[in-house]
Amino acid sequence: MHSFTYFYSINLLAATLVGASHLRIPRQSTVPKLVVAHHIVGLTANYSVEDWVADISLAQANAIDGFALNIGTDDYTPQQVENAFLAAEQLSSSFKLFLSFDMTSYHCAALTDADPLRNLTLQYATRPNQFQVDGQAFVSAFSGETCTFGQGDVAGGWRVGYTQHPDIAGKIHFVPSFFVDPATFSQYAGVLDGDFNWNSAWPIQLTASAIPNLLPGANLNQLDVTAETALQKLIGSFDPDTAHITSLATTQSSRTYMAAVSPWFFTHFPPNTYNKNFVYDCDEHLWVSRWETLIANRDHVDFVEILTWNDFGESHYIGPKHDGQALPPGSEAWVDGFDHTGWLGLTSYFATAFKTGATPPIEKDQLVMWARPHPKSATPADPVGPPRDFQILQDKMWAVVLATADGQLTLSSLDADSQTFDVREGVNKLSLPLIPGGYMRGVLTRGGQTVIDLKPDGFVFNPNPPAYNFNAFVANATAA
Ligand SMILES: *[C@@H]1O[C@H](CO)[C@@H](O)[C@H](O)[C@H]1NC(C)=O
Numbered sequence: 247m248h249s250f251t252y253f254y255s256i257n258l259l260a261a262t263l264v265g266a267s268h269l270r271i272p273r274q275s276t277v278p279k280l281v282v283a284h285h286i287v288g289l290t291a292n293y294s295v296e297d298w299v300a301d302i303s304l305a306q307a308n309a310i311d312g313f314a315l316n317i318g319t320d321d322y323t324p325q326q327v328e329n330a331f332l333a334a335e336q337l338s339s340s341f342k343l344f345l346s347f348d349m350t351s352y353h354c355a356a357l358t359d360a361d362p363l364r365n366l367t368l369q370y371a372t373r374p375n376q377f378q379v380d381g382q383a384f385v386s387a388f389s390g391e392t393c394t395f396g397q398g399d400v401a402g403g404w405r406v407g408y409t410q411h412p413d414i415a416g417k418i419h420f421v422p423s424f425f426v427d428p429a430t431f432s433q434y435a436g437v438l439d440g441d442f443n444w445n446s447a448w449p450i451q452l453t454a455s456a457i458p459n460l461l462p463g464a465n466l467n468q469l470d471v472t473a474e475t476a477l478q479k480l481i482g483s484f485d486p487d488t489a490h491i492t493s494l495a496t497t498q499s500s501r502t503y504m505a506a507v508s509p510w511f512f513t514h515f516p517p518n519t520y521n522k523n524f525v526y527d528c529d530e531h532l533w534v535s536r537w538e539t540l541i542a543n544r545d546h547v548d549f550v551e552i553l554t555w556n557d558f559g560e561s562h563y564i565g566p567k568h569d570g571q572a573l574p575p576g577s578e579a580w581v582d583g584f585d586h587t588g589w590l591g592l593t594s595y596f597a598t599a600f601k602t603g604a605t606p607p608i609e610k611d612q613l614v615m616w617a618r619p620h621p622k623s624a625t626p627a628d629p630v631g632p633p634r635d636f637q638i639l640q641d642k643m644w645a646v647v648l649a650t651a652d653g654q655l656t657l658s659s660l661d662a663d664s665q666t667f668d669v670r671e672g673v674n675k676l677s678l679p680l681i682p683g684g685y686m687r688g689v690l691t692r693g694g695q696t697v698i699d700l701k702p703d704g705f706v707f708n709p710n711p712p713a714y715n716f717n718a719f720v721a722n723a724t725a726a
Pocket residue numbers: 361362365369
């Protein structure tokens with residue numbers, strides 16, 4: 247069995263709402279806002295307690311308050327959940343852990359299928375690092391919207407088997423990501439204590455077939471300013487959140503809204519393995535744009551879950567790969583050589599702003615740049631074929647500067663191709679088209695002095711790649 251990932255694209259379009267009446271979820275809690283990251287326990291088969299200590303320490307150093315432990319039915323799952331809790335206890339830290347049942351891995355047709363879920367929940371409910379909301383153990387899930395646990399309907403199944411079962415009733419705060427139309431949330435009274443909006447992380451409504459309607463007349467190979475502005479409104483937008491928050495307010499029991507944020511999405515598994523081959527549009531600095539949206543709307547969001555710490559197979563990891571850590575078979579092709587910890591280095595600034603409402607001081611200039619390694623139109627001899635919706639992506643390098651003061655950033659892809667931009671104190675988002683055969687370079691200057699000169703080795707925008715790879719190559723540098 248594998249429990250790594252499980253994401254079947256469910257293109258529930260965010261309802262287009264009239265007006266912008268963001269209803270506040272009436273949560274009676276004094277629990278402060280938190281930022282957690284989704285951790286795929288299915289990729290930790292060989293983790294020692296020390297590996298968990300390393301992940302927890304690194305997450306904490308970047309203002310991440312906890313891990314959602316995505317678990318399935320792998321035989322090592324109980325041991326690794328225990329190791330995670332042991333590590334947090336060993337650190338005597340306030341780091342939060344909670345279970346996130348991957349319901350694409352568990353059986354959930356019979357009432358007895360709920361036994362292991364309750365069992366694990368109760369085993370950890372009172373451990374010191376278990377995340378508690380209003381005195382109840384916080385529990386999440388990925389999917390589960392087809393589980394009946396032997397009852398007549400899904401809500402009844404979850405109520406009888408899990409949330410209202412006498413062993414567990416009153417002890418948990420259940421905030422799953424059910425892939426259902428939010429208009430049906432009211433059917434889940436007694437099940438949902440809140441909603442985790444997994445798909446809010448990406449603009450999933452941007453598909454090749456939807457683009458002509460969403461961006462009429464746009465040339466995605468050379469966006470004009472009007473089209474780019476329209477695209478920027480869609481990428482990282484709060485509309486998917488509004489649809490969920492508004493619907494949650496109509497349910498009796500729900501009090502918590504957890505939004506998602508992610509830097510990327512590319513997966514490329516052939517039909518004979520996981521059979522997933524698609525991208526989401528993560529252009530226009532999605533990682534930063536989405537954070538800015540969540541910060542601007544922080545009054546309506548209780549918690550944020552980062553997707554993900556380590557889901558290498560879908561390219562949205564921000565944590566490091568550990569020595570000896572096995573990847574989902576086949577994903578080495580797009581993961582090896584593609585470290586994403588540069589994105590992790592931006593997390594502290596935005597997570598802190600989300601939690602406190604105040605932007606933290608920038609003590610050192612920081613430059614993070616990323617790009618895909620080949621033009622979208624490249625045609626390698628790759629039997630899996632190009633990922634669905636690749637056409638909508640732009641062949642650009644994306645740069646973010648956290649600047650201590652005003653300055654200039656020069657981006658280039660060839661010596662003969664550079665552009666200089668003014669940079670202001672604070673967050674700056676810039677981009678430059680990539681030239682086939684070119685590199686990626688960013689030079690930050692101030693008062694005629696070079697502050698950062700970043701030209702990562704190992705990146706070339708290769709017009710003749712050996713296989714499709716729409717993962718991001720991420721480079722970063724911090725001023726001395
Ligand atoms: C529940 O957990 C205990 C260990 O804590 C184990 O012995 C038992 O078999 C588990 N039961 C189920 C139904 O998973």
